[in-house]
Amino acid sequence: MDDFKRFFSTFLLALGTYLILTFAAGVSIVEGTPLWGYEQLVLAFSVALIVASVTSHILCRKDDFRMLNPVRWGIMLVYLIPLFIEMVKANFDVAYRVITGNIRPGIVRIKPGLEKDLSITLLANSITLTPGTLTVDVDEDKKELYIHWIKVRKNPTETISGRFTKWIRRFAE
């Protein structure tokens, strides 16, 4: 069963990528719509089958299929909204610091309390895109992040990652 799930998720990913990249690029099944032609569909399925059979054990190495749940992907899309707001703030923050030169940098250690690789990666990327913080290093054993903070204040874990940890725990943990 695990082998089938592994094969199936790789197959879906390969098929989706192929179909997205060839969307509206050729003769369509239905006249006047930007869909795919028969030849393209057959080719997409065969390529996806080959890719899935060869690389399924590389893409899904662990026996953990929690990301097959579509609800998690929906929450991930919703998460882009608070992330975008934080990015706007980050840019005005950088603009302010470029003009005034008001910096007090340092590298701090935070322990967000997330366990999975995917959630730590997402948290590290979100932290880099948000105001005044840049991920420098990850301690994979202790699940800790080292963060360059442009204006060091007290209580780093809560201030830097508190609002993201809540969101990421909902869909990636």
Next chain:
Amino acid sequence: MIVLTILYILLAVSIIFNGLGIIGLHRFPDVYTRLHAATKCTTFGTIFMTFTIMVYGGAMYYWYPAQEQYLNMVIHTFVALIAILVTNPTGAHALARAAHRVGVHPEKAVLDHLADKEEKE
């Protein structure tokens, strides 16, 4: 006409933030603070540049439905947007980590937990 105005606004926002990244690259004192400017501002500016292309392609497809290559362009730009969102912070992370491993320490730093940890090891 409205679409043209939206396009100009989006393009202006994109260029302003990319320019801000360049100014930050010149004004900040060391590699880490420069990465702050380079990552955040260029990611944000480039996102708006992709928005510009998507609005343009969408409008052209809306006006000329037979020209399907515009829809194709919108979707390819969306894929590029996702790739930028994922790879840009990761690249900055790799640069910062490499700099710290080589021994470049942040200037005027008030504390450095990573250097403390490396000293213990």
